[in-house]
Amino acid sequence: MEMEPNFADTNPKAGVVGQPLSRVDGRAKVTGAAKYSAEYNQLPGLVHAVLKTSDVARGRITGFDVSAARQVPGVLAIITHENIPKLAKTPNNPQDQQAMGPGAHMGFLPLTSDQVHYAAQPVAIVVADTLERAQHAAALLRVQISPETPVASFRDPKAEEFKPKEGRAAQLPKPRGNAQAAFAGAPIQLTATYEHAINHHNPMEPGATTAHWEAPDRLTVYDATQGIVWTQQALSVMLGLSADQVRVVNKFLGGGFGCKGSVWPHTVLAAQAARAMGRPVKLVLTRPQQFTGMGHREDQxxxxxxxxxxxxxxxxxxxxxxxxxxxxxxxxxxxxxxxxxxxxxxxxxxxxxxxxxxxxxxxxxxxxxxxxxxxxxxxxxxxxxxxxxxxxxxxxxxxxxxxxxxxxxxxxxxxxxxxxxxxxxxxxxxxxxxxxxxxxxxxxxxxxxxxxxxxxxHSGQGNARVRLYADGHAVVQAAATDLGTGTYTVITQTAADALGLAPENIRFELGDSQLPSTIVSGGSMAAGTVSSSVYLAAQDVWQKLTKVAVMDKKSPLFGAKPTDIEANGGRLQLKANPAKGEGFAEIMKRAMMTDLEGSATGRYGAGYESAQAALNAKQDAAGGKDDAAGHxxxxxxxxxxxxxxxxxxxxxxxxxxxxxxxxxxxxxxxxxxxxxxxxxxxxxxxxxxxxxxxxxxxxxxxxxxxxxxxxxxxxxxxxxxxxxxxxxxxxxxxxxxxxxxxxxxxxxxxxxxxxxxxxxxxxxxxxxxxxxxxxxxxxxxx
Amino acid sequence: MNDFSYTAAATAKEATGLLKDQPTATYLAGGTTLLDLMKANLLAPPHLVDVNPLPLTAIEQTPDGLRIGAMARMSAVGEHPLVVQGYPAVSKSLLLAASPQLRNMASIGGNLLQRTRCGYFRDAAFPCNKRVPGSGCPALEGDNHNLAVLGVSESCIATAYPGDLAVALAALDAVLTLENAKGKQRRVPITEFYLLPGRTPHKENVLEPGELIVAVTIPQAAHAQRSTYLKVRERSSYAYALASAAVGLDVQGGTIRTARVALGGVGAQPWRSREAEKVLTGQPATEATFRAAAAAALREAQPRKENAYKVDLVQNTLVRALQEVAG
CATH class of the missing domain: 3.30.365.10 (Aldehyde oxidase/xanthine dehydrogenase, molybdopterin binding domain)
Structure with missing residues (x-):
C-alpha cells in the first residue's frame, strides 16, 4: 500500500516525542522577553488608539461633541463613521463576508453607519500620542445617540423566536429513525431543560492589535489572534489588498479559548486608524471592552x-x-x-x-x-x-x-x-x-x-518548512500560533525526532503569515496538523538527501535504490542493512551543501484518510477503490x-x-x-x-x-x-x-x-x- | 482617567489643610479603590492628597481598646497578634478579603470608604441614583442578585459598603477617630458612620468635607475575644460576600451574657443587628436561640426577585457563625 510516511512506522521508538519536555519558550515568558501583540512599542511614530463605545444597546448616532476631547493635549484624531477611511468591502454584506473566509465571523463592523446594535459597540476611535491622553479624550468625547428599546435575550418577552435556515445554528445532525414515535412508546421517558449562562473566554491577554502600514499598499498587523491566515485573508479583502500585502504576526498569545479565532472589529479599526494617521497605531481592548469585543458563549x-x-x-x-x-x-x-x-x-x-x-x-x-x-x-x-x-x-x-x-x-x-x-x-x-x-x-x-x-x-491541512543545516541545527517554520498551550514545545519535539537532532538544536518559528500557511490554532487542530506537516517536511528533506547520497560515489549508499533507504536518527541507511549508511552531515558536507530545505502539506482528520485512500486507489486501480476513508x-x-x-x-x-x-x-x-x-x-x-x-x-x-x-x-x-x-x-x-x-x-x-x-x-x-x-x-x- | 495634580502630605494636619480649600480634592491612601474608580471615569478628582506618608500605622493597646492607625495596611492588621488574639472577627474579616496583593496595599481607613460593587454604579453608562442623583435605579428590576435586602430604599438597594472589615468593626463597637482641618478630632461609632440610602444614596457617611479618618479603636471585651467572621461567596477567594456574619459571644455556663452581631452582604450599610443581640442575650447558647436571633435580624428584610435567597442564606450564615463561637 502506497502511503505517506507515518511517524509510527519511521520512528517506532520515539525519542523526545512523548517526553515531558519543559516549555522551550518558558524562559522567554517568565523573563518578559516574549513579545506580545501590544508590545511592539519601538515602531517609529507609534500612536495609541482607544475605542469609545456606546452606552445604549440600540439606537442611532445623531452626533458627536468633540470639543472637550479635542482640547486634550496630544490628541491626534477622533475617528467616527463620518470620517473613517472607507473599506473596499465590509462583512456587513453577506457576499463580501463569504469572500473574507471564516475569519470574518463578526458579520457586522462598527463605524460603518450610524446604527447601534449592541451595548458598548465601538462608535469612535480616539488617537493620541500616549495611551493615557487617548483614554482621557475618549472619556470627554460626547456621543449623541437616539435610543431605541433593545431586546436583551431570547428570554425577553419582546424577542421573536425563529428556526434558522442558514448560519451555524442551522447546521444540525441528520435525524435518524422516528424519534418522536420511539420516545412516545418508550417505557422510560425523561425530559429536562438545561440552562447555560453567558460565558466569556476572558483570556489573560485581551484583544490587541498594532497596525503598521509599511507602505501605502503594505500592512503589517501584530495581532492577538489564533488564526494568522484567517486574519490575513479577512483583512486583505476588507482593505482591498492582495493577501501577500497583509502580513500578520503573532509570536506569543496570552490565551484565546476561541475568542481569538477570527478577526474582530478592533483589529480592522486599528488598521483603518493607522491608515488615517499615516503612523503605526496600537489598540488594546480594556477588560470591559473584552466582554463585547470578541464574542462569547451564548445564553441558551x-x-x-x-x-x-x-x-x-x-x-x-x-x-x-x-x-x-x-x-x-x-x-x-x-x-x-x-x-x-x-x-x-x-x-x-x-x-x-x-x-x-x-x-x-x-x-x-x-x-x-x-x-x-x-x-x-x-x-x-x-x-x-x-x-x-x-x-x-x-x-x-x-x-x-x-x-x-x-x-x-x-x-x-x-x-x-x-x-x-x-x-x-x-x-x-x-x-x-x-x-x-x-x-x-x-x-x-x-x-x-x-x-x-x-x-x-476535524478535517484540515497546513504547510510547514524544515531547513536542516549541515552543522546539526535546523529551523522549522509554520504560520501557527501558540495559545500558551505548548505548540512551540511539541513541534520542537516532533522536529527533533523527525530529524534525529536534540531539541535544543531546533528553532521552531511560528506566528507570521510570511511562513508556510497553516490552519487556525483552534478546534483542537493545531497539534495534529502542524506536527504532521513538520514531520512530513522532514521526510521531504530525507528524500532530497537520499537522492544526493545515492549519486555520491563516496557515499556508502551510492547506487542504492532510494526506496531501499530509510532515515533513522539523522542517518540515512539501508533498510535491509542499517549498518550501511551515514549521517546527514557527512553527505551534505561532501556535496558542499550548508543546508537543505524540505516542505510538505500535512493533513488532519478525514482529509488525511481520504488522501491516503486516494493514493491507494491509484495503486490498485484494477481492484477498485480502497474504502479506507470511512472512519x-x-x-x-x-x-x-x-x-x-x-x-x-x-x-x-x-x-x-x-x-x-x-x-x-x-x-x-x-x-x-x-x-x-x-x-x-x-x-x-x-x-x-x-x-x-x-x-x-x-x-x-x-x-x-x-x-x-x-x-x-x-x-x-x-x-x-x-x-x-x-x-x-x-x-x-x-x-x-x-x-x-x-x-x-x-x-x-x-x-x-x-x-x-x-x-x-x-x-x-x-x-x-x-x-x-x-x-x-x-x-x-x- | 482625568488629569490631576498630586501632593504628598506628611502629617494629618497638612493633609486636612490641603483639602480645606479644595472641596473636590480627594485623599489617596492605598489607592486600591480610588484608582479603579478613576480609571473607570467614575470619579474624577482634580487633586489627590497622598496620605501614605502619614505616621498613622501603629497598632497599639490603649485604655479605650485596640487602636489601629488608619494608614495601617489590611495585611498588617489582619496578621497582628493583638488582633488575632483579641479580635479574631476583625482578623478574619481582613484576611478573607480581596487578595494578598490588595491587602498589602489597602489601608484601614480606605477600606472603610470603599464603594459599592453594584454593577450599575460601576459602569457610567447606566443610570444610578448613587452616582447621578435622580437618574434612576435599574437594579430594582434588574441584576440585583448580590444587592441588599436590609436598609434599602426605592432609590438604592446597593450594599454601599461591599467589604468585610466594617462588618466586624460594627459588631465589636469600634469607634472611628476623624480629624478636620482645624486639627479637631471627633469620635464616631462605626454604627453611626454610615448613612442609609433613603432618598440620598449619594451620601454614604457622615464625613465632613476634608475630614480624615485617622484611627479605629475597638474596645476590649469578652465577646470580642470570642468572635468570628464567616463569609459566604461564590468562589473560595477573591470575591465579595453574598452574605457574611461577624459575631461575638460571651457565654458563661451555657448562657449568653453578651452578644454582638453584624451582617455583611445584605445591608445597605454594615448591618449591626441589635434585634438579634436582644434575642441572644440571657438565653442558652443553643441552635434554637441562634435561629430565633437570625429570624429577628431579618424581620425587616425587603428582598427583590434575585436577592431573595439572601434572607435564608444570611440567617444560616449567622447561625453557623454563632455555633462556631459558642463551641
Missing part, C-alpha cells in the same frame, strides 16, 4: 427528551436548543452533535431556535456545542442511571457506541472504555455509595460524579469528581478531580496535562461560577470585569489527576495526534452537577450552580 436553553427501555437502553433522543443571537447573525453552538453520537441510540432528532437580540455576536468558545451539549446529555444519562437503578458508569457502558451512531462508520480509535476503567480506578469510584445523599463529612454533603466527553477530529474520528474522555456541598450555605466546592483522556498520540505529557487541567478548571468555572449577566431591560452587561465575572481561583481547585490512554490511531494524520484543547472541558460541568446530585439528591440544571440555586434546590423535597 436546551430541552432534552430521552426514551429508554426499562433496563436503560436508549431508544430515542430529542434535542431542542433555543439561544440568543445578534441582530445580524444566525450563530449558535451546535450542541446536538454530541447528543447525537455519544451513545448508541436508534432514533435521534435535533431542532434549534434562535432569537435576535441587541447583543454582540456569540462565537466559538472551547468545545463550542460539545461543552454545553455534554451538560445536557451527561446529566440526563445520570438521571437514567438512577431511574433504572444502575451505576452511572454502568449505564454508559450499557449504551456504549461501538460505531458512530450518527454515520454508522467505525471509529478510527476509541478508548472510552479504558478511560472509564482507569478513571474509576484512580478515583476510587467503587467506594461510592450507590444511594445519593448518604455520604457526609461533618456538616458537608459529599458526592461523587462522573461524565464522559468527546470531541471530533469517524473523535477523542474521548471521562471525568470523575468529588464535591462537598454545604447544605446551609449552598456553597459547592470540588475536592478531588480525575480526568482520563484518549486523545491519540500525546506529544508531551507535561504540556498535555496542563491543558487538560486548564480545560477541566474552565469547566468547573462554568459549572459553579462563570456567568455574564445582561440587564434584562437595557441589554448591557452588569459584571464586565474580572472582579465580578468569576473564574476559578487556585483556592477553588483541588489536586487534579490527569492520565492519558495510550492510543495509536493510523487514520487521523501522519503523527496519530487527535488534539486535546477541547476534550479537556467536555463533560466537566455535568461531572460536577452529577456529583452534586449524588451529594444532595437535587438535580441542578441551570449553570452556573451558585449558592442561590443550590439553596433553592435544597428547599425542595429530594
Amino acid at each position: 436553553d436546551q430541552t432534552l427528551r430521552l426514551g429508554a427501555t426499562s433496563e436503560g437502553k436508549l431508544l430515542a433522543l430529542l434535542h431542542e436548543k433555543t439561544s440568543t443571537t445578534s441582530p445580524w447573525d444566525a450563530y449558535a453552538e451546535t450542541n446536538s452533535k454530541i447528543v447525537d453520537l455519544l451513545y448508541a441510540c436508534p432514533a435521534f432528532e435535533a431542532t434549534a431556535k434562535l432569537a435576535k437580540a441587541n447583543v454582540m455576536t456569540s462565537t466559538f468558545m472551547r468545545a463550542p456545542g460539545e461543552a454545553p451539549g455534554s451538560f445536557a446529555i451527561e446529566s440526563l444519562m445520570d438521571d437514567l442511571a438512577y431511574r433504572v437503578g444502575v451505576d452511572p458508569l454502568q449505564i454508559r457502558l450499557l449504551n456504549y457506541a461501538d460505531r458512530d451512531p450518527s454515520t454508522g462508520k467505525p471509529w478510527s480509535s476509541k478508548s472510552l472504555k479504558e478511560c472509564y476503567a482507569r478513571g474509576a480506578e484512580l478515583f476510587g469510584w467503587a467506594k461510592r455509595n450507590p444511594k445519593n445523599g448518604q455520604m457526609r463529612q461533618g456538616k458537608l454533603l459529599v458526592g461523587y460524579g462522573m461524565a464522559s466527553g468527546t470531541y471530533p477530529v 469517524s474520528m473523535h477523542s474521548f474522555g471521562a471525568h470523575f469528581c468529588e464535591v462537598h456541598v454545604d447544605p446551609d450555605l449552598g456553597t459547592v466546592r470540588v475536592k478531588r478531580w480525575v480526568s482520563v483522556i484518549g486523545g491519540g498520540r500525546i506529544l508531551n505529557p507535561k504540556t498535555a496535562r496542563s491543558q487538560i487541567m486548564g480545560g477541566a478548571i474552565m469547566g468547573i468555572g462554568a459549572a459553579l461560577m462563570e456567568g455574564t449577566v445582561r440587564d434584562p431591560h437595557l441589554a448591557r452587561y452588569t459584571n464586565a470585569s474580572l472582579a465580578d465575572y468569576h473564574v476559578c481561583v487556585n483556592a477553588d481547585i483541588p489536586e487534579m489527576t490527569v492520565e492519558f490512554v495510550d492510543e495509536k490511531d493510523p487514520y487521523i494524520n501522519a503523527m496519530g495526534v487527535k488534539g486535546i484543547g477541547e476534550i479537556s472541558i467536555v463533560g466537566t460541568s455535568a461531572a460536577v452537577a452529577n456529583a452534586i446530585y449524588h451529594a444532595t439528591g437535587r438535580r441542578l440544571r441551570s449553570l452556573p450552580i451558585t449558592p442561590d440555586k443550590m439553596l433553592e434546590a435544597l428547599r425542595q423535597p429530594a
Whole structure:
C-alpha cells in the first residue's frame, strides 16, 4: 500500500516525542522577553488608539461633541463613521463576508453607519500620542445617540423566536429513525431543560492589535489572534489588498479559548486608524471592552427528551436548543452533535431556535456545542442511571457506541472504555455509595460524579518548512500560533525526532503569515496538523538527501535504490542493512551543501484518510477503490469528581478531580496535562461560577470585569489527576495526534452537577450552580 | 482617567489643610479603590492628597481598646497578634478579603470608604441614583442578585459598603477617630458612620468635607475575644460576600451574657443587628436561640426577585457563625 510516511512506522521508538519536555519558550515568558501583540512599542511614530463605545444597546448616532476631547493635549484624531477611511468591502454584506473566509465571523463592523446594535459597540476611535491622553479624550468625547428599546435575550418577552435556515445554528445532525414515535412508546421517558449562562473566554491577554502600514499598499498587523491566515485573508479583502500585502504576526498569545479565532472589529479599526494617521497605531481592548469585543458563549436553553427501555437502553433522543443571537447573525453552538453520537441510540432528532437580540455576536468558545451539549446529555444519562437503578458508569457502558451512531462508520480509535476503567480506578469510584445523599463529612454533603466527553477530529491541512543545516541545527517554520498551550514545545519535539537532532538544536518559528500557511490554532487542530506537516517536511528533506547520497560515489549508499533507504536518527541507511549508511552531515558536507530545505502539506482528520485512500486507489486501480476513508474520528474522555456541598450555605466546592483522556498520540505529557487541567478548571468555572449577566431591560452587561465575572481561583481547585490512554490511531494524520484543547472541558460541568446530585439528591440544571440555586434546590423535597 | 495634580502630605494636619480649600480634592491612601474608580471615569478628582506618608500605622493597646492607625495596611492588621488574639472577627474579616496583593496595599481607613460593587454604579453608562442623583435605579428590576435586602430604599438597594472589615468593626463597637482641618478630632461609632440610602444614596457617611479618618479603636471585651467572621461567596477567594456574619459571644455556663452581631452582604450599610443581640442575650447558647436571633435580624428584610435567597442564606450564615463561637 502506497502511503505517506507515518511517524509510527519511521520512528517506532520515539525519542523526545512523548517526553515531558519543559516549555522551550518558558524562559522567554517568565523573563518578559516574549513579545506580545501590544508590545511592539519601538515602531517609529507609534500612536495609541482607544475605542469609545456606546452606552445604549440600540439606537442611532445623531452626533458627536468633540470639543472637550479635542482640547486634550496630544490628541491626534477622533475617528467616527463620518470620517473613517472607507473599506473596499465590509462583512456587513453577506457576499463580501463569504469572500473574507471564516475569519470574518463578526458579520457586522462598527463605524460603518450610524446604527447601534449592541451595548458598548465601538462608535469612535480616539488617537493620541500616549495611551493615557487617548483614554482621557475618549472619556470627554460626547456621543449623541437616539435610543431605541433593545431586546436583551431570547428570554425577553419582546424577542421573536425563529428556526434558522442558514448560519451555524442551522447546521444540525441528520435525524435518524422516528424519534418522536420511539420516545412516545418508550417505557422510560425523561425530559429536562438545561440552562447555560453567558460565558466569556476572558483570556489573560485581551484583544490587541498594532497596525503598521509599511507602505501605502503594505500592512503589517501584530495581532492577538489564533488564526494568522484567517486574519490575513479577512483583512486583505476588507482593505482591498492582495493577501501577500497583509502580513500578520503573532509570536506569543496570552490565551484565546476561541475568542481569538477570527478577526474582530478592533483589529480592522486599528488598521483603518493607522491608515488615517499615516503612523503605526496600537489598540488594546480594556477588560470591559473584552466582554463585547470578541464574542462569547451564548445564553441558551436546551430541552432534552430521552426514551429508554426499562433496563436503560436508549431508544430515542430529542434535542431542542433555543439561544440568543445578534441582530445580524444566525450563530449558535451546535450542541446536538454530541447528543447525537455519544451513545448508541436508534432514533435521534435535533431542532434549534434562535432569537435576535441587541447583543454582540456569540462565537466559538472551547468545545463550542460539545461543552454545553455534554451538560445536557451527561446529566440526563445520570438521571437514567438512577431511574433504572444502575451505576452511572454502568449505564454508559450499557449504551456504549461501538460505531458512530450518527454515520454508522467505525471509529478510527476509541478508548472510552479504558478511560472509564482507569478513571474509576484512580478515583476510587467503587467506594461510592450507590444511594445519593448518604455520604457526609461533618456538616458537608459529599458526592461523587462522573461524565464522559468527546470531541471530533476535524478535517484540515497546513504547510510547514524544515531547513536542516549541515552543522546539526535546523529551523522549522509554520504560520501557527501558540495559545500558551505548548505548540512551540511539541513541534520542537516532533522536529527533533523527525530529524534525529536534540531539541535544543531546533528553532521552531511560528506566528507570521510570511511562513508556510497553516490552519487556525483552534478546534483542537493545531497539534495534529502542524506536527504532521513538520514531520512530513522532514521526510521531504530525507528524500532530497537520499537522492544526493545515492549519486555520491563516496557515499556508502551510492547506487542504492532510494526506496531501499530509510532515515533513522539523522542517518540515512539501508533498510535491509542499517549498518550501511551515514549521517546527514557527512553527505551534505561532501556535496558542499550548508543546508537543505524540505516542505510538505500535512493533513488532519478525514482529509488525511481520504488522501491516503486516494493514493491507494491509484495503486490498485484494477481492484477498485480502497474504502479506507470511512472512519469517524473523535477523542474521548471521562471525568470523575468529588464535591462537598454545604447544605446551609449552598456553597459547592470540588475536592478531588480525575480526568482520563484518549486523545491519540500525546506529544508531551507535561504540556498535555496542563491543558487538560486548564480545560477541566474552565469547566468547573462554568459549572459553579462563570456567568455574564445582561440587564434584562437595557441589554448591557452588569459584571464586565474580572472582579465580578468569576473564574476559578487556585483556592477553588483541588489536586487534579490527569492520565492519558495510550492510543495509536493510523487514520487521523501522519503523527496519530487527535488534539486535546477541547476534550479537556467536555463533560466537566455535568461531572460536577452529577456529583452534586449524588451529594444532595437535587438535580441542578441551570449553570452556573451558585449558592442561590443550590439553596433553592435544597428547599425542595429530594 | 482625568488629569490631576498630586501632593504628598506628611502629617494629618497638612493633609486636612490641603483639602480645606479644595472641596473636590480627594485623599489617596492605598489607592486600591480610588484608582479603579478613576480609571473607570467614575470619579474624577482634580487633586489627590497622598496620605501614605502619614505616621498613622501603629497598632497599639490603649485604655479605650485596640487602636489601629488608619494608614495601617489590611495585611498588617489582619496578621497582628493583638488582633488575632483579641479580635479574631476583625482578623478574619481582613484576611478573607480581596487578595494578598490588595491587602498589602489597602489601608484601614480606605477600606472603610470603599464603594459599592453594584454593577450599575460601576459602569457610567447606566443610570444610578448613587452616582447621578435622580437618574434612576435599574437594579430594582434588574441584576440585583448580590444587592441588599436590609436598609434599602426605592432609590438604592446597593450594599454601599461591599467589604468585610466594617462588618466586624460594627459588631465589636469600634469607634472611628476623624480629624478636620482645624486639627479637631471627633469620635464616631462605626454604627453611626454610615448613612442609609433613603432618598440620598449619594451620601454614604457622615464625613465632613476634608475630614480624615485617622484611627479605629475597638474596645476590649469578652465577646470580642470570642468572635468570628464567616463569609459566604461564590468562589473560595477573591470575591465579595453574598452574605457574611461577624459575631461575638460571651457565654458563661451555657448562657449568653453578651452578644454582638453584624451582617455583611445584605445591608445597605454594615448591618449591626441589635434585634438579634436582644434575642441572644440571657438565653442558652443553643441552635434554637441562634435561629430565633437570625429570624429577628431579618424581620425587616425587603428582598427583590434575585436577592431573595439572601434572607435564608444570611440567617444560616449567622447561625453557623454563632455555633462556631459558642463551641
